[in-house]
Amino acid sequence: MFDFLDPQEYDLLGAFWVTVQLTVYSAIGSLIWGTILVGMRVSPVPMMRGFASAYITLVRNTPLTVIIVACSLVLKDTLGFTIAGETVEDQNFWLAILGFVAYTSTFVCESLRAGINTVPVGQAEAARALGLGFNQVLGIVVLPQAFRSVVAPLSSVLIALTKNTTVASAIGVAEAAWLMKEMTENESDAILLVFAIFALGFVVLTLPTGLLLGWVSRKVAVKR
Template structure:
């Protein structure tokens, strides 16, 4: 217990970096996933094909492979980003494929008559998607999006393999230095991840309830 308390600043720094990875990757994944979902329901065959190809590739590729490609591949083409940025890119690209499918399922759940009514009053596909379909789709997919973000929070642990000093990296480092305190260290780090997960789940539940009342 004393080892965990004495090294609490390191643990907090690790979780601060984990939260940064989660927020940056989550925001990018939500934006990119929304764009991909719009492409997948687009009437333009080329856009639908590109969106489908992206989702197929990234949903069927292990996250570790995505990390390896981004972390080792970007420097070979002259993009010398920090390990944090490369980790965020990897997580964003991977997670956006799952966000896309969640939002697309929400779009498909919206009654077709609403889009037809929008076109009848002169709205373009983009306008009806942005103003009518997507707002309702987001309300319908809060729980699956929350699950995706929770998975993202846990997936940030892979970044430690590539030198990003987030929470899992700090755990490995402390266990090597203090092997006799393994269970206390493990428990402390696990508790930190549980707090993040419960915060995401609670936020999603609150948002879902507020949107349900608003309807």
Template sequence: MFDLISRYDILAAFWVTIQLTFFSAIGALILGTIVAGMRVSPIPVARWVGAAYVSIFRNTPLTLILVFCSIGLYNTLGWKLAGESLVDNNFRWAIVGLSVYTGAFVCESLRAGINTVAIGQSEAGRSLGFGFAQNLRLIVLPQAFRAVIAPLGSVLIALTKNSTVASLIGVAEASFLMSEMIENEAALLTIGAIFALAFVVLTLPTGLFFGWLAKRYEVAR
């Protein structure tokens, strides 16, 4: 059944999936935090830009974003992120697309956390002479992150599953390999079960870990 594709190929494909998830999660967290700050900014233009970003990318299919990055920005405009290597460029553009898309969901989760912080906390910061950015960084965001650990865990699990869309632009992750393996119809159910179990192994511990973190660091009310 696995004459052409060995277990090492499966491990390599899931390693690519893990890398996509890891780097995209970092990018989404940074981008989502910045946009969340813009959404609660006292500057009207910043709030408008933040709201527009969330509205656009949260309602745009991930497939469309990845195709735009790969075919539009890379193939058509020639924007390269990794020299001349097609494989490396598609991998990095997949990270960009996943980060931009997931960043919108991180932003909304974090903004909900910001709204749970008592207004007196911000007022106390301002009474100490903190500006908006300093108040946000030192007082509001630390409490907001603690309040939304569980929702951020759900976003990370969704990102892990969404990384399979990267196969559309030729990134050799798990679903890309699976599409090659299921050409052998006799092994269809076995192959499907193997890949489904592998994703459970990736996502279930993540959910349990973030659930534990949420209980460990939840904000007392």
């Protein structure tokens, strides 16, 4: 009755594995770029603050689908930009990650900036009084406490990123949403079951993440 659940017919596990890879690589890149952005956002250099502010305002208010499609059409097709991978599928996979990093890092940045605001000003002033420079104050004193304060908000960003990976299907990345579209077209008599399977798949991916990071948030919370 449910022949389409045969692994030889549709590679469900493979599609969700691509989703997991998209999430992990994008999360790592977003954390790095978001941290750099927040450093620029609170920098004493006006040009850096202006760039970070303009970047965040522009990217956060641009639909993610537009960003992902632009990475493919503009970077690859128009500008001839190439990235790791020899096949078109590999190119699209890494271009999708680039788009996710560009978009998600803005939310990481704003979460970290909120965390920085929770650090008492006196600590930064004391660090500067000891002769530490801006980068040292930010990296040694402020950011470690900011990260501990925003584990819960960052977990929400990660969960949203996991669900946002479905947009990668717009440029032909064979992740879960791409396979779901194919299955709904070919298995229209079991469309509700198909939707239920993919909904359950995303619950399995996101629910443990939320529970784990919620526990971490409680363990590392700064006691004030």
